[in-house]
Amino acid sequence: MRExxxxxxxxxxxFRAGDREAFTAVYSAHYPAVFRFALHMTADSQKAAETAQDxxxxxxxxxxxxxxxxxxxxxxxxxxxxxxLQRRRYKEQRWVPFDETLADRDRRPEGPEPDTSDADRxxxxxxxxxxxxxxxxxxxxxxxxxxxEAAAALECxxxxxxxxxxxxxxxxxxxxxxxPEESKCEVRxxxxx
Amino acid sequence: xxxxxxxxxxxxLIETARALQAPPADLKSHLDTCAKCRADFASQRRLTxxxxxxxADAATALPPPAAELLLLAEFNRVxxxxxxxxxxxxAAGALAASLLAGWAGWTLLERSPAPATxxxxxxxxxxxxxxxxxxxxxxxxxxxxxxxxxxPALPPSPAPAETLAENDAPFVSIPFTAPLAPYERADVVRxxxxxxxxxxxGLPVRVPDPAARARADLLVSEDGRARxxxxxxxxDSVSYRSIR
Numbered sequence: 001m002r003e004x005x006x007x008x009x010x011x012x013x014x015f016r017a018g019d020r021e022a023f024t025a026v027y028s029a030h031y032p033a034v035f036r037f038a039l040h041m042t043a044d045s046q047k048a049a050e051t052a053q054d055x056x057x058x059x060x061x062x063x064x065x066x067x068x069x070x071x072x073x074x075x076x077x078x079x080x081x082x083x084x085l086q087r088r089r090y091k092e093q094r095w096v097p098f099d100e101t102l103a104d105r106d107r108r109p110e111g112p113e114p115d116t117s118d119a120d121r122x123x124x125x126x127x128x129x130x131x132x133x134x135x136x137x138x139x140x141x142x143x144x145x146x147x148x149e150a151a152a153a154l155e156c157x158x159x160x161x162x163x164x165x166x167x168x169x170x171x172x173x174x175x176x177x178x179x180p181e182e183s184k185c186e187v188r189x190x191x192x193x
Numbered sequence: 194x195x196x197x198x199x200x201x202x203x204x205x206l207i208e209t210a211r212a213l214q215a216p217p218a219d220l221k222s223h224l225d226t227c228a229k230c231r232a233d234f235a236s237q238r239r240l241t242x243x244x245x246x247x248x249a250d251a252a253t254a255l256p257p258p259a260a261e262l263l264l265l266a267e268f269n270r271v272x273x274x275x276x277x278x279x280x281x282x283x284a285a286g287a288l289a290a291s292l293l294a295g296w297a298g299w300t301l302l303e304r305s306p307a308p309a310t311x312x313x314x315x316x317x318x319x320x321x322x323x324x325x326x327x328x329x330x331x332x333x334x335x336x337x338x339x340x341x342x343x344x345p346a347l348p349p350s351p352a353p354a355e356t357l358a359e360n361d362a363p364f365v366s367i368p369f370t371a372p373l374a375p376y377e378r379a380d381v382v383r384x385x386x387x388x389x390x391x392x393x394x395g396l397p398v399r400v401p402d403p404a405a406r407a408r409a410d411l412l413v414s415e416d417g418r419a420r421x422x423x424x425x426x427x428x429d430s431v432s433y434r435s436i437r
Contacts, residue, residue, distance in 0.1 A: 018272035020265065027264060035256045049257050056264050060271050064279065118243040119250070126247070141211070141244045142251060166207050173236040176243065 009068065016063045027056060030074055033143060034081050040138035041085050043127035051088065055081045071152040078153035082135065089131070118176055125175040133168035140165050199223075199230050206230060210237030302382070364412050364421035373412070373420050382411045388427060400427060 014022035034055050038048035055077055059066075066076050126137055139150040140161070147165075151158045202223050209216050216224060216234070224231045366372055373379055389403040398407075405427055412421035 020268060020272075023268050024261075024265070027261060031256060031260070036251050036254065039251055039254055045254060049260060052256060053260055053263065057267055060264070060268050118239065119246040122240070122243045122247055137244075141241075142248045144248070162204075166204065169207055169211075169237060169240060173233070173240045176240055177236055 012066075012068065012073070023060070026059075026073070030077050031056065033074055034077050037078055037138055037143060038081055038085060040126065040142050041082075041131075041134060043123060047088070051081055051084050054084050058084075072149070075149055075152040078139065079155060082153065086131075121176060122172065125172050129168060129171065133164055133171065136161055136165040137168045137172070141169075199227060202230060206234050207237055210234055210241055213238065213241055362423045362425075364410070364423045366421045367419055370418060370420050373414055378415055379420065380413045382413050383425070384409055384411055 011022045011025050015026050031052060035048055035052040038051040039045060042048050042051070058080060059077065066073060070076075126134060129137065135154055136150060139145045139153060140147065145153070147158045147161045150161045154161065202220055205217070205220050206224075209220060215221075224234055385406055385408050387403075388398055388400050388405045388407050391398045391407065392403055407427045408425040410423050410425060411419040414420050
């Protein structure tokens with residue numbers, strides 16, 4: 001896979017003109033980042049793949065909408081993915097998943113939950129974060145983007161990104177400090193404010 | 194010297210822990226004296242290490258292999274006929290609209306004389322080679338130039354297909370219509386009509402073939418009625434019967 005920085009302007013122009021190889025270059029450079037961002041946001045590889053697919057299909061149909069003067073293509077695609085995820089979450093709010101029904105809850109095994117590592121608990125904690133905090137954690141801490149790049153993707157100020165990230169890290173650190181069985185209700189109570 | 198509290202070190206604490214760096218001197222001196230910030234710093238470093246593990250795991254997560262093929266198929270389907278840029282589409286739309294408006298206006302102009310010819314009989318009373326007829330040029334049509342029906346003052350018409358002078362021929366008032374007032378506005382409309390229509394209207398037109406077509410300019414007043422006419426040309430190349 002190529003790094004996003006290696007995408008040249010002429011490749012973007014050729015992609016807009018309908019060059020298949022140029023599109024392959026854009027896809028190879030940016031698809032993994034979009035997929036990972038969607039994976040961090042959804043904690044579901046299938047949903048992440050569908051979202052990344054939607055983003056690039058949208059890019060094929062709206063290649064002219066990207067203005068290089070306003071930012072990098074990576075940040076632009078991250079912003080598009082964010083919109084698709086918001087739309088997906090809005091649609092999913094109308095449905096109750098099967099695993100949260102009473103019948104499914106009764107089938108869960110009795111006894112204490114197995115102890116998990118920091119990484120496993122962190123994944124669950126990130127997935128439970130409010131969306132505005134999950135976005136900055138996914139972009140800055142998991143994708144390694146700078147505050148400026150994250151601000152461009154999220155369409156907000158750099159200071160907003162920094163303050164959200166610090167708040168999110170506070171919440172995640174408190175979650176990691178607690179034991180798994182006590183952290184559930186505690187964190188839910190804190191974030192439901 | 195201003196005394197700094199824990200909140201003042203909060204940002205530096207998190208940023209230092211994010212980078213997994215050693216704390217700078219001022220932060221280190223604060224951490225040495227503040228147990229709470231020292232615990233926060235340790236938990237932030239632990240969080241950073243856990244985030245790096247999650248990040249490394251996510252880097253190994255691969256998208257489905259069919260994704261690229263599906264996208265390339267969609268790309269080929271869409272890019273087979275690349276859509277022109279938006280500005281070209283707007284320009285093409287404007288051009289099409291202007292052409293449509295021009296066609297509509299031309300159609301209206303072409304159709305407008307038709308009722309006038311039905312309402313008023315047309316009189317041919319002008320020829321280029323003839324002496325000056327009792328008529329005036331547009332837009333003034335005096336009352337005294339109305340021709341008499343049974344006493345044609347014109348000599349015999351020339352051969353068919355003879356073209357008359359377009360601009361020099363004067364307008365002749367149409368019988369049984371009120372003449373134009375001096376202040377009244379009028380439009381000149383070019384029409385093509387059969388000579389037989391002129392003859393039927395009682396006009397002294399003499400041509401070998403009454404089915405010949407004549408081109409004429411009508412002087413149409415504001416009420417839509419033809420008040421005067423001048424002959425442009427007469428042609429027998431088109432048969433009246435064939436048109437019908």
